[in-house]
Amino acid sequence: MLFLKNYAWPWALARAGILGMNRRNHSYISRYNPRRLYPLVDDKLKTKRIAMAAGVAVPELIGIIREQHQVSRFSEMVKDRPGFCIKPARGSGGRGIAVIVRHQEGFYYKPSGRPETIQDLERHISNILAGLFSLGGKPDTAIVENLIHFDDVFAGYSFEGVPDTRVIIFRGFPVMAMMRLSTAASGGKANLHQGAVGVGLCLRTGRALRAVQFNRPVRRHPDTGLDLHALRVPGWDTLLRLAASCYEMSGLGYIGTDLVLDKQHGPLLLELNARPGLSIQIANGRGLLPSLSAVEEFGDTALNVARRIEFAQKRFGVFEP
Amino acid sequence: MVSRKSFYLLVALLACTGIGMTVYNNVVMGVPLTPGEKRQIWSIEAKMEFTATGEPVIASMAVAGTQKGFTLLSRTAASPGYGLAFIEKDGAERAEWSIRAATGRQRLYYQIDMLVDPSARPAEPPVPPPVVKDFEREPYATAMAQILGRAQERSADPYTLTREIIREIDNQAQNAELLKGYMPRAGLVARLLNNADVPARTVYALMLEDGRRRQQLIEYLQVFKDGGYELFNPQTGEQGQPRNMLLWEYGSAPLLDIAGGRNSRVTFSMIVQKQPVSVALAKKNELSERVTISIHGLPLEEQALFKGLLLIPIGVVILVFLRLIIGIKTSGTFMPVLIAMAFIQTQLLTGLVGFVLIVGSGLVIRAYLSRLNLLLVARISAVIIMVIMMIGIFSALAFKLGLTDGMKITFFPMIILAWTIERMSILWEEEGPREVMKQGGGSLLAAVIAYLAMDSELIRHLTFNFLGLQLVLMAAVLLLGNYTGYKLSELKRFKPLADDMNAGRNGL
16 A cells, blocks of 8 residues: 555645646636637737737737748848747647747857757747647747846746746636746746746745745755745736736636746736646645635625735735735 | 536436436346346247148148247248248238148148247237137036036136136046046136136147257147236146246147148257347347337448447546546547557557557657658648558568468557657657656556457447446536546645645745
């Protein structure tokens, strides 16, 4: 019965208020996210459009490539941009995102310093258009965005990738937040199951609660050695306001908002996720269910953004301001 | 959103209808729940002999049909030179042979297969014969009146009267002795019953015993009451039809009726064979004349097709269970079910080896294709062609090596394989070989479990013969779709978190 040691009892998880996949899909996603609104978040281009219409800050759009014959115009498009980012409009789980930090004499350099030729990038765009990264292999659109220069306070907290902040917004109320830091193990990606570090954040202060890698608590960043518990997101209230306003903008009741802190532009909305993952609970060391129930019970969705944040910070915050 | 109440009502309705249909099939239609059960089929041969006089011959014999406890499966006749027709006379069927001229000893054979079938019923309920009252000559009339008079005093209804008459015949030895020469015993009892206004007649029955030859029919007594009837042994008065007794003539007609022949006699021989239920059922359904909308009424080829199709829900339910309750990751939602279907054709080991071989070498070639910078649709098409070529090569190779099993890999669904290779290859590039192993292994594990279930003789038997089970499966899927508990995999995933929270190590 040794293998049983690796398994928790279901009631132990229930007591801890941990949200499981089935419950998430059944009681939250399919109940609060109307199917017809999915395209708004599944297509990053549409997300960008509604965000701009709602006054939500997003990374600057350099160009869009919809058809194969437009691929040859790509090098012209990025000629004057030192750094940029190519994304599939309908990619999921961060798949198909290529980041170029600078280019020089026909070589395009990734954050790792690896050079790519224009042919490599064009093939990548062809793959995006053919639907390699989209759900169900449907033909897709490639988006070229300006490179994000993340805020200096995060220097050393992330290996190669951009540290982004994920906030779960439930019926307009922020219920949980974490920061995702890429590592060498995750290959510069911000996905927790690939080895990125997740740092749970206090909703009241934006201060780190604890950090985990591969489901286990860690104190220091595995590559840079910086103390993860010292992490604190500056301009936290502004960031929360941006995240919470995505509820009105998208109409979705249960979303994960991915934001980055840009050096010049402040918090920017990267993307919305209608099926946000469950690892945020591990990063926070808390289950989502108590907060979700509190919002279902007491949260008044008619409140404006500021009042909703006030409610969430009062109830779900950990540290004193 | 549909309210919970009506949802559970729907589930309950589906489950109850399904279980109801299953029970009906089992209890009323007599379809057994396990395939291992065997059914007895009696092959009975009647040999009719007579001496023809040289004139035109018409020989008519009563024949047994589907009746209580037995279903007629097939009948054949061997009678060289004779014309044969089955005619209906007074509600019972007779076989009629005819020939223009014959001389000497004639032998006609008639053979039937009877399925022992507790649910069998005759096509039409037996009709009571008219009550015939004849005035008997003395001294028989007095003797019969004495017997009937005593029996009537001690009886309440037709059945008890029958028993009492038979007992009284044994008691009144003198009268019995007198009447014995006048009338056969069964005929006597029937006549006495008729005199008491009870419809009754003599029927001829065959006691079934395996391997018996030259058997004669025995007389039995059929007594009617209120539209039903009961059989009595005229010798002992025993009520009811013995399990191994088949009624041969039950139409108030002579067993044999020959014009143009004499010295006739009929003897019977019989053997029993045990056949699996499925064979017996198939034969029975073939013969069924009822107009029913049923898969079993389709031609055999289509039935075989449905046998396969009806297994898919089993695989699907298993997959839903594995994904929602266990949390196994598979590549492609229902790909494992299709692979399991292929395994059924190829057998497990050949299938597993073939699958790993094709997907493995497919991944290698796909890795090269990815460097050619092709558009997705073209690349998948290339993979499909490649898969087909590989299957061809492997089949030829296996055949050359004497492994005829190897040729069966042609049963794999090519398009599905191509997509599997494509997906795995992308997974490899993006998430690394670990994830490929995890999802590939998960898919194979799910496929093997689904295969084991779908290949089970019992489950094949159940899904094919009890269509109601499909509704039960439907109800199960609906219920699973409402499961909001944790998956087994999550119990492991969140175990460290739960431990940390218990130990207060969650940073709070």
